[in-house]
Amino acid sequence: MIVKKAHKKPTKPLRTRNALPSDDWRASLRRRLGKVAGIDAVFAATSGLVIHIFSVMAEHESSTYDPLMRQEEQVEADHPGLAFDFHTRVHQGRPPQDSVPHGTELILIK
DSSP: OOOOOOOOOOOOOOOOTTOOOSSHHHHHHHHHHTTSTTEEEEEEEEETTEEEEEEEESSOOHHHHHHHHHHHHHHHHHOTTSEEEEEEEEOTTSOGGGGSOTTOEEEEEO
16 A cells, blocks of 8 residues: 655744844834934944944034934834844044944945
């Protein structure tokens, strides 16, 4: 007698507990921080389970901080399960990538 084996339905690989979602937080950063006047670029770096976000501006402008902080709060609200650490850097006329730590990922440049 021949017994036919049922085909097993392929399953999606399970995301490990410590893995970060791939791109949705990046899109959120582009959408939210891209609105802030005075921000020239945004970079990101992950360290363990923390995502460090570097917002780069030409000079420290006090008028930029309130709108920036509101948008940062929105990013956190978009992704409550992720830990963000936001930083601001000034480029003072240099290329924005020269103002952030080596190895950061470019998220947005205006």
